[in-house]
Amino acid sequence: MTKAIIIGATSGIGRGLTSLLVEKGYAVAATGRRIDMLEELQKEHPSVLIKTMDINDCEATITGLNELIAVLGGLDLLILSSGIGNMNPTLEYDIEMRTPQTNVMGWTSIVVHIFKYFEQQKSGHLVAISSVAGLRGSRFAPSYGATKAYQINFLEGLRQKAGKLKTSVFVTDIRPGFVDTAMAQGAGIFWVASVEKASRQIFGAIRRKRKVAYVTKRWRIAAFVFRLIPRWLYDRA
Numbered sequence: 001m002t003k004a005i006i007i008g009a010t011s012g013i014g015r016g017l018t019s020l021l022v023e024k025g026y027a028v029a030a031t032g033r034r035i036d037m038l039e040e041l042q043k044e045h046p047s048v049l050i051k052t053m054d055i056n057d058c059e060a061t062i063t064g065l066n067e068l069i070a071v072l073g074g075l076d077l078l079i080l081s082s083g084i085g086n087m088n089p090t091l092e093y094d095i096e097m098r099t100p101q102t103n104v105m106g107w108t109s110i111v112v113h114i115f116k117y118f119e120q121q122k123s124g125h126l127v128a129i130s131s132v133a134g135l136r137g138s139r140f141a142p143s144y145g146a147t148k149a150y151q152i153n154f155l156e157g158l159r160q161k162a163g164k165l166k167t168s169v170f171v172t173d174i175r176p177g178f179v180d181t182a183m184a185q186g187a188g189i190f191w192v193a194s195v196e197k198a199s200r201q202i203f204g205a206i207r208r209k210r211k212v213a214y215v216t217k218r219w220r221i222a223a224f225v226f227r228l229i230p231r232w233l234y235d236r237a
């Protein structure tokens with residue numbers, strides 16, 4: 001039985017993936033800060049192990065992950081879905097500072113720990129949910145886009161490192177466009193995928209051990225065009 005941990009499973013994409021992995025017969029442990037949501041998840045799927053975890057507390061998170069791995073009896077797949085993101089057109093200081101705390105500092109602590117675990121084990125699959133937002137800067141949410149660019153770049157580095165190991169360690173970067181969750185709110189959003197559809201496509205990418213996957217698939221084309229926009233034009237948008 002494939003053993004998986006999903007970080008950020010209390011809502012949205014992480015929660016959708018938890019249900020799907022259980023359905024597919026995986027042994028799953030789910031984490032997040034909101035215990036009520038984790039308990040609800042466990043009521044729906046009694047086989048799921050749950051543990052509260054605030055990824056901003058790096059030390060406690062690593063301890064918690066090690067405990068979960070021990071209870072699961074090993075680890076084959078880790079999905080890191082935790083993240084925060086707010087529209088911040090007025091550049092509120094608190095939001096710009098809080099976002100990297102979770103999306104960069106907490107996030108890095110987990111991927112480094114788990115990559116090393118898989119490296120030692122000589123197998124394992126690390127999957128992280130970044131975003132199309134990491135491809136270009138945004139005046140509406142500068143910190144969010146920058147943290148997602150960091151994640152994309154970091155995952156590329158790890159993937160290169162995994163390739164050199166010549167073991168069965170895989171790294172997958174999932175880049176969603178818009179998915180119908182608490183995070184994707186407000187005007188101006190389009191091509192919004194349901195959590196179910198996004199989860200199915202992410203699961204397909206995980207199964208195929210894709211290096212990078214856009215969700216939904218049409219976002220691959222949008223991302224390509226997005227990157228081609230010349231800077232002089234993009235700066236005026």
Ligand SMILES: NC(=O)c1ccc[n+]([C@@H]2O[C@H](COP(=O)([O-])OP(=O)(O)OC[C@H]3O[C@@H](n4cnc5c(N)ncnc54)[C@H](OP(=O)(O)O)[C@@H]3O)[C@@H](O)[C@H]2O)c1
Nearest residue numbers: 008010012013032033034054055082083131178179181184
């Ligand atoms: N929805 C979209 O359109 C979209 C697009 C591109 C990328 N993404 C990315 O997809 C990922 C999942 O987001 P979502 O859309 O599913 O939104 P969501 O429903 O708000 O889920 C965010 C998850 O992150 C967890 N989280 C946040 N801060 C945390 C912390 N300090 N410690 C532990 N867990 C924490 C939340 O759990 P607790 O609050 O219980 O801790 C929750 O489970 C994020 O990385 C997001 O950037 C989303």
